[in-house]
Amino acid sequence: MNFQLTEEQQLIEQSAREFAKEYLDPIVVRLDQMGEFPREVVKELANHDFLGLQLSAEAGGAGAGFVAYVAVIEALSRSCAAVASIVNNQAMVSYSIEAWGSDAQKKQYLPKLLDGELIGAFALYEHGPAPGIGPDALIATKRENCYVLKGVKAYVRNAAEAGVFVVFAVTDAQDPKSLTAFLVNANTGGLKVREKQSTMGLRGCSVADVVFEDVALPGSAVLGTVKAGSEITGRVLALASVAEAAQTVGIGQAAVEHAAAYSKQRVQFGRPVGTFQAVQTLLAETATDCHLARLGLRHVAQLVEDGKPFEAEAAMVKSFLARVGSKMLIDTCQVEGGMGFSEAMPLPRLYRDIAGTTLLDTPADFPDYAIAAAIV
Amino acid sequence: MPRCLVCYKWTLDEKDIKIKPDDLSLDTARAKGKISDFDRNAIEEAASLVERHGGVAHALTYGTPAVKQSLKDALSRGPESVYWIADNSAETADGFVTANVLAAAIRKLGPYDLILCGEGSSDLFNQQTAVRIATLLGLPCISFVQKITIEGDTIKATRKLADTTEVATVKGPAVLSVLGTINHPRIPSLKQVLAAAKKPNQEIKIPELGLAPECLQPRAVRKSVRGFAAKRKKITYKETSAAANVANLAGSLAAEGLC
Numbered sequence: 001m002n003f004q005l006t007e008e009q010q011l012i013e014q015s016a017r018e019f020a021k022e023y024l025d026p027i028v029v030r031l032d033q034m035g036e037f038p039r040e041v042v043k044e045l046a047n048h049d050f051l052g053l054q055l056s057a058e059a060g061g062a063g064a065g066f067v068a069y070v071a072v073i074e075a076l077s078r079s080c081a082a083v084a085s086i087v088n089n090q091a092m093v094s095y096s097i098e099a100w101g102s103d104a105q106k107k108q109y110l111p112k113l114l115d116g117e118l119i120g121a122f123a124l125y126e127h128g129p130a131p132g133i134g135p136d137a138l139i140a141t142k143r144e145n146c147y148v149l150k151g152v153k154a155y156v157r158n159a160a161e162a163g164v165f166v167v168f169a170v171t172d173a174q175d176p177k178s179l180t181a182f183l184v185n186a187n188t189g190g191l192k193v194r195e196k197q198s199t200m201g202l203r204g205c206s207v208a209d210v211v212f213e214d215v216a217l218p219g220s221a222v223l224g225t226v227k228a229g230s231e232i233t234g235r236v237l238a239l240a241s242v243a244e245a246a247q248t249v250g251i252g253q254a255a256v257e258h259a260a261a262y263s264k265q266r267v268q269f270g271r272p273v274g275t276f277q278a279v280q281t282l283l284a285e286t287a288t289d290c291h292l293a294r295l296g297l298r299h300v301a302q303l304v305e306d307g308k309p310f311e312a313e314a315a316m317v318k319s320f321l322a323r324v325g326s327k328m329l330i331d332t333c334q335v336e337g338g339m340g341f342s343e344a345m346p347l348p349r350l351y352r353d354i355a356g357t358t359l360l361d362t363p364a365d366f367p368d369y370a371i372a373a374a375i376v
Numbered sequence: 377m378p379r380c381l382v383c384y385k386w387t388l389d390e391k392d393i394k395i396k397p398d399d400l401s402l403d404t405a406r407a408k409g410k411i412s413d414f415d416r417n418a419i420e421e422a423a424s425l426v427e428r429h430g431g432v433a434h435a436l437t438y439g440t441p442a443v444k445q446s447l448k449d450a451l452s453r454g455p456e457s458v459y460w461i462a463d464n465s466a467e468t469a470d471g472f473v474t475a476n477v478l479a480a481a482i483r484k485l486g487p488y489d490l491i492l493c494g495e496g497s498s499d500l501f502n503q504q505t506a507v508r509i510a511t512l513l514g515l516p517c518i519s520f521v522q523k524i525t526i527e528g529d530t531i532k533a534t535r536k537l538a539d540t541t542e543v544a545t546v547k548g549p550a551v552l553s554v555l556g557t558i559n560h561p562r563i564p565s566l567k568q569v570l571a572a573a574k575k576p577n578q579e580i581k582i583p584e585l586g587l588a589p590e591c592l593q594p595r596a597v598r599k600s601v602r603g604f605a606a607k608r609k610k611i612t613y614k615e616t617s618a619a620a621n622v623a624n625l626a627g628s629l630a631a632e633g634l635c
Contacts, residue, residue, distance in 0.1 A: 011449055011569045018563045049566035062566040270610065 003298050005071060012053070012068045016075035019048055024079035031082055031204035032349045035196070037161045038204055041083060046116030050076075051090055059098045059106065060114050066239075070246045070301040074294070077250025078257075081353040082204035084250065086119075088243040089157045089205065092236050093120025096166050096181065100224035100232055105183060109164055121162035122240075123153035123210055124233055131179055131229075132170030138212055140169035140180060146219070147171070147182065149190075149212040155360075159208040160196050162186050167212070168229045179229030182221045190215040201352030202360075241367075242304065242314050245297050247357040248321045252290040252328040255350050259283060259332035262339070273335070282331040289324040293317060312374030315367030322367070325358040326351075378431040378489040378526055378548070382422040382455065383478055383509070384415035386439045386446040387499040395603030402601055409445050414494025416453070418554050420561040421524060422492050423454025429526055432456055436485070438477045439466045451572035452564035458577045459485060465582065470594040471504025477592075478505065479512035480585035489548040490531060495520060495555050506553035517551045518544050522558045 005013060023041050031038060045051050054069035055061025069091070076084040094113045097105055112118035128134020138151030149169055156165070165184045172178040184191060194209040224232060260283055263274030273279050296317040303310035329351040333340035340347045392407035411419070422433040435455040437443055441462045450458050461477060469477070482491060491513075493506040503519070510517030522541070523534035531550055535542040536557065564572075582592070611628055613621040629635040 007445070007448055008569060008573060011452060011564070011572070012566055014449070015452075015564050015566065015569060022563060047565065048563060053566050062570060064566050064570060068566075 003295055005067065005298075008064070009068045009071055012064055013071040013075050015048065016050070016072040017078070019044070019050070020076050020079035024076065024083055028080040028082075028346075028349070031080060032201075032352075033203075035198070035203040035206070037206055038083060038086075039161070042086060042116045042119070045083075045087060046114065050087060051116055052094060052110075052114035054091065055094060055098050055110075055114070059094075060110055061094075061098075066242075066304040067298065067301040070242060070297060073243045073246040074250040074253070074297075077247040077357075078254040080204070081247045081251050081350075081357060082202045084243075084247050085202050085205035085356070086158060088240055088247070089122055090120050091243070092122040092240050093164065093166050095239065096122070096223060096232055096236055097183070099235070100181070100228065101183075102220070104220070105223065109183065112163070118163040119158050119161045121156050121158040121165045121210075122236070123156045123159075123165045123167045124237075125154045125156075126152065127154045130176065131168055132173060132176055137173065138167070138169040139173050140171045140182065140217075142171060143216075146216045147221070149182070149184075149215040149217065151212055153210045153212070155197075155207055156193075156210050157205055157207055157360075159193050159210055160206040162193075165191075165210065166223060166232075167210075168233060170229075171226060177230065178227050179233070180226050181223035181229045181232050182217055183223050184212075184215065184217060184221065188215055188217070200355055201349070202356040238311050238314055239304065241318050242297070242300050242310070244357050244360070245293065245300075245314070245317045245321050248325045248354055249290060249293050249297055251350050251354045251357065252286065252293070252325065255329055255332040255347060255354075256283065256287050256290055258346055258350075259286070259335040259340070262336050266336075266339075273337075279335055282335050286328045286331045289328055293321050293324070296320065309374075312371050315370035319367040319371065322358045325354045329354050378425060378429055379487070380422040380425060380431060380433040380490045380492060381436055381482060381485070381488040382415075382418045382433060382492040383436050383505065384419060384446070384450060384494070385412040385497045385499075386410070386437060386443045387412045387497055390498060395605060397605070400602040400605060402603055409442055410498070411446060411449055411453075412494055412498040414496060414498070414554065414556050416494075416561040417556050417558050418492040418494045419450060419453045419455065420559045421554055422490075423562070424559060425490070425524065425526060426454070431489075434459065434485070434488075436478060436481055437461070438463070438469075438474060438481070440464060447577045448569070448572040451575045451577070452569045453562065455575075457575055459580055460577060461580045461582065461585075463582045465592050468594050468598070469592075470596040470598075471502050471508055472595045473592055474505055475508030475512055476587055477582070477585065479509045480587050480591075481580055482509065482513060484580070484585065487549060489529070490526075491515070491549065491551045493551065493553045495553045503553070506551050510551035513551070515549055515551050516546045517553070518546060519553045521552045521554045524552065524554075524558070 049062045052061035053064045057063040073084050136152035140147045140149050163186050167182045167184045170178045171180050190213040192211045197207045264272050266273045300310050300313045333347045386409050388407040389410045394403040426433045433455045435450045435458040438461040443462050447458050496503040507517050518533045520535045521533045522536040525532045529548050532545045613624045615621050
C-alpha cells in the first residue's frame with residue numbers, strides 16, 4: 001500500500017498551496033473578522049480549475065480525481081478553511097448535478113458552477129429533527145403542472161450568495177422516504193434568504209435560513225427522480241464528510257506548524273520553549289494525530305476514487321477527528337501560552353474553524369452509526 | 377516569433393532544510409525539491425514572451441537523477457517540451473561544469489533566439505551559469521534583467537543595477553539572466569498540471585554531448601557547508617542606574633566592534 005500522492009497529485013497539491021499563499025493568506029484575517037464572501041477569490045479558484053477538479057472531463061471538470069480533491073481541500077484549509085468550505089459546498093452541488101442531473105440541467109448549471117459565475121448551495125437541514133418534520137418543515141406539494149414548496153431550510157451554507165440551490169423536500173408529509181431533490185434558482189418567486197447568521201468560525205462561508213413561500217417549480221426541476229432524495233443526500237454527505245475531514249487535517253497541520261515555529265523562537269529560562277520536554281510532548285502528540293488522520297483520509301479518498309465502499313472508513317476518520325480535532329488546537333494554543341490566546345495570532349481563528357469542521361453537517365456522534373453498521 | 381530556451385535548476389527547498397545544532401551541518405533528509413526561485417521567473421518570462429510574440433519555449437535542466445521529478449512541474453508552467461540531463465556529476469558540479477553541460481546541450485538542440493536563465497540559483501546563488509553559457513556559445517549576455525521586450529530580432533532588456541536601471545539592446549540570439557522582480561510566476565491551473573503529463577520530455581545523456589572528461593571536472597570544490605546559528609551572549613546588565621546599564625551595553629557593543 002502506498003500512501004504517497006502521485007506526481008500529478010503532488011503538483012496539484014503544490015498548486016493549491018501556491019494559490020493559498022497568494023490569494024488566501026492576504027485575506028484570511030479580514031474574512032474572519034468581517035465574514036465577507038470572497039467573490040474575487042472564488043473567481044480565481046475557478047480560473048485555476050479548483051471548482052471542478054474532481055468532476056469528470058465530460059462534465060467540464062479537470063478529472064483529477066477524489067484523492068487530488070481531498071489534497072486540495074487540505075492545502076486550502078491550511079490557509080483559510082472558510083474558503084475550503086465554500087469549495088466543498090460548491091462541489092456538493094456540482095457533483096449532485098453531474099451524478100443525478102438531466103442533460104438539460106447539466107448544460108444549464110455545470111458550466112456556470114465550474115467557472116464561479118454561479119454559486120451553489122445544498123439545502124438539506126431543517127429546524128425540526130429531520131426533513132419534513134416540524135412546524136417549518138419544507139413540503140413539496142404536487143399540483144397539476146408543478147410542485148409547490150412551502151417551508152424553511154436551515155443552516156444553508158453559501159446561501160446568501162447562491163444562484164442555485166439543491167433543495168430537499170418531502171412530497172408526502174407522512175412519508176420520510178418521499179424526500180426529493182429540486183434544483184431551485186435563487187431568483188424564483190417566493191424564495192427568500194434570511195439574514196446571514198453569525199457563526200463561531202468558518203466565517204466568509206455564509207450560513208442562513210432559506211424560506212420557501214409557495215415556490216412553484218416545474219417537474220423539470222426535480223433532480224434525479226422523485227423520492228431519490230435520500231440516495232442523493234446519503235452519497236453527497238458521505239463525500240462531503242471526507243472533504244470536511246480534510247479541512248480538519250489542514251487546520252491541524254497549520255496549527256502544528258505555527259506552534260512548532262513559535263516554540264523555536266520563544267525563549268524562556270534561557271532556551272527556546274521547544275527544547276522543553278513538556279512542550280515537545282504537546283507538539284509530538286498533535287503532529288501524530290494529524291499524521292494518522294491524514295493517512296486515514298487518503299485511504300478513504302482512494303476508496304472513493306476506486307469506486308469501493310468507503311462510508312464506514314470515512315466515518316472512522318470523521319469520528320477520530322471529532323475526538324482529536326479540538327484537542328489539536330487546545331494543545332497548540334498551550335504551546336504558545338498567552339500569545340496563543342491572543343487574536344493577534346492565528347490559533348484562535350484556527351480553533352474556531354476546527355470546531356466548525358468537526359461539528360457541522362456530520363455531527364460528531366453520527367459516524368459511530370455508520371461504523372457500527374459496517375461491523376455489526 | 378522567438379525560439380526560447382529556458383534553463384532551470386532543481387534544488388532543495390530551503391524551508392525544509394534543518395541545521396543540526398551539534399555541528400551546524402545541514403539535514404536535508406526531509407527536504408523536498410523545487411524549481412529554483414529565479415528560474416521560475418525565467419520560465420514564466422519565456423512563457424509570457426511566447427504568449428505575446430508567438431514562437432516556442434523549451435526548457436532544459438541538468439541535475440542529479442532527482443531532476444526527473446521536476447519535469448511535469450516545469451511543463452505545467454508553460455514550456456512546450458523539456459530536455460533533461462540526469463547525471464551524478466551534477467552533485468558536485470560548479471558553474472564551470474554546469475555551463476559546459478548546458479552549452480553543449482544547447483549546441484545540440486539549437487538554434488535558439490533567446491536563452492533565459494535565473495540570475496542565480498536558490499541553493500548556491502553563484503550567478504555563473506548565464507555568463508558562462510554565453511561565453512561558451514559566443515553569444516552576448518545581459519544580466520540582472522527586470523524587463524524584456526522583443527522587436528523583430530532585437531531584444532531590449534532593462535537591467536536593475538544598484539541604484540539605477542540600464543536599458544540594453546542586443547540582436548538575438550542572446551543569453552539573459554533574469555531577476556525575481558521581472559514577473560510574477562503563474563500558479564499552474566489543474567488542467568495545466570494534468571496537460572503537462574502529455575507534453576514531451578527528452579533525456580539527453582552526458583556522453584551524447586561529446587564533452588571532454590576535463591569539462592566535467594569542477595574547478596571549484598566545495599569543502600563543507602555549515603548553517604548559521606546566532607549564539608546569544610546572555611549578558612545581563614544589573615546596575616541600578618539606567619545610565620550605567622546603557623554605558624555597559626555600549627561598552628559590550630564596542631568590544632564586538634559594533635559601535
